[in-house]
Amino acid sequence: MVKDAPVDPRGPRFTACMTSAVLVVVLLTGWWPLLAVQALVFAASGFVSLGLNPWSHVYRLAVRPRLGPTSEREDAAPLRFAQGVGFAFALVGTVGYATGLSGVGVVATSFALVAALLNAAFAFCLGCETYLLLRRFAPAPVRPN
Template sequence: MTTPQQSRTSAPQVDVRGPRFGAWVTTVVLAVVLLTGSGWLLAVQAVVFAVGAFAGLRYAPYGLLFRTLVAPRLGPVREREAEAPPRFAQLVGFGFALVGTVGFLAGAPAVGFLATGLALVAALLNAAVGFCLGCELYLLARRARTA
């Protein structure tokens, strides 16, 4: 048998329900951004994404919310996953939120609405079916960059 190529085996783990909960909260926040056109609310969401992406999921605000308020009401942790995929998703979300925030605050609401709408699709897919759009796009981006 061929030797499997494996990387980063002792990576940090998170309860799978944490990122899913965070995706639901994100979906709701982004829906409110769309309904109010509030660039400042989107800016707050951008900061939330940035903390998760750059500081790590253990500091992510929605993750803290999950651990302190939601997790104690649920059963014990049944499944854990590596931190890298959901953390990368936060980075992708940060990109969309940043573009949208600049759009709203710089007087180009069309850009704001578009970026927020795309981020909402990604967040909702993540929340509802556990699909990680950013993770899928990662390979496409890597392919394109060195093509």
């Protein structure tokens, strides 16, 4: 477990766009190995470090130089939380597709895509909207950190 430094808020938006694209491909093709890879990416960046998400490196190397610097910073904890939730959906989706329950795969992938698209298009904060709800319905501590 690494404690991530605050990040340039445009990075996660870029990551959310790329993640959305991956999930759209999964939905349209039902090719579950791609979803399995996405689940691994979610797990690595949610539970270990945001720096393990390959899209954050693409952003740093290829996108940020074109955008110019910003002094804005965003805490890493909400992003890690969202990646953890994404992992849960991607895991269920992968298991669904791989075991022939493609309905489960489609629904779980759709939920992950809703969250990623809302983030990309509306700067949606998943932790804001769901953390207290999760704690209310699951009294056993939900502690991604």
